[in-house]
Amino acid sequence: MMKFCPNCGSLMTSRETPRGTIFVCRGCEMEILRTEDIETIIKLPLYDPKKVPEFHSEDLWINGKRVPYYFLGYYLPQNKTQQDEFSKSVLDFKKGYLNVISKFAEDVVNLIRFKKLKPDIIIPIPSSKKGEISLGHKLLVDYVSNELKIKNGTRILQRWYSVQKSHLASPNKRPIERDHYLSITCKQRLENMKVVLFDDILTTGDTARACVRIIFECGASKVYLITLARTKLVR
Ligand SMILES: [Zn+2]
Known part of the structure; x- marks a missing residue:
């Protein structure tokens, strides 16, 4: 699943977990958890x-x-x-x-x-x-x-x-x-x-x-x- 980071614009890699899909940014390392249609930031970005x-x-x-x-x-x-x-x-x-x-x-x-x-x-x-x-x-x-x-x-x-x-x-x-x-x-x-x-x-x-x-x-x-x-x- 493709997603671009809302913080820095880099490509995010994704993996499926029992909690939902976790997206990890290759740039700022921010992590987002997607469950159904709710997205939650689970790790803050390294930089703005x-x-x-x-x-x-x-x-x-x-x-x-x-x-x-x-x-x-x-x-x-x-x-x-x-x-x-x-x-x-x-x-x-x-x-x-x-x-x-x-x-x-x-x-x-x-x-x-x-x-x-x-x-x-x-x-x-x-x-x-x-x-x-x-x-x-x-x-x-x-x-x-x-x-x-x-x-x-x-x-x-x-x-x-x-x-x-x-x-x-x-x-x-x-x-x-x-x-x-x-x-x-x-x-x-x-x-x-x-x-x-x-x-x-x-x-x-x-x-x-x-x-x-x-x-x-x-x-x-x-x-x-x-x-x-x-x-x-x-x-
Ligand atoms: Zn990023």
Whole structure:
């Protein structure tokens, strides 16, 4: 029996049971029971398609492992070009504007639900300054862990000495992956955990790569990287 999902429009598979026909959506995993001519939702959908943000995805390969990477848009650096609305909102996130932080936090929740990542924990990438985590990182990770009922990994990755901020340092002084790797420690074992690693902007990717390595070394079985933006290089 063919049926399309009333929530997301994907095809639903059906099976007959003593209670009636059960339809299962291949997209949002919603389940509907049909008895005579009454339909009842018996499992809620994983996501609301109207709330799924636009996003880009690609695979990174780190330590021979596939690390799916998702980001919401491209960041155009200040001064080099006219900044678009998205880039401005990413800067507002960095400045700690609460309405922007909540909007991005909802986007990240809906992206994780839509991609069915089902992580055990979300961990923010620490800032370049010793012991620091930005307000945006902290609040976003709090929100996502509450909404998805997963562990809050704030302070699991810690910077124990400061490194130069990449975008402020001249190219030959810019920290490389090894500098990040050496200056960041993992405070807890992550045995067999599926981890979402979060950062606001990915530029060279050196910090993220170092963090992914560290997380795998702490025992994680899977790492997904999510950033709000990826820097668009303008010549
Ligand atoms: Zn569906």
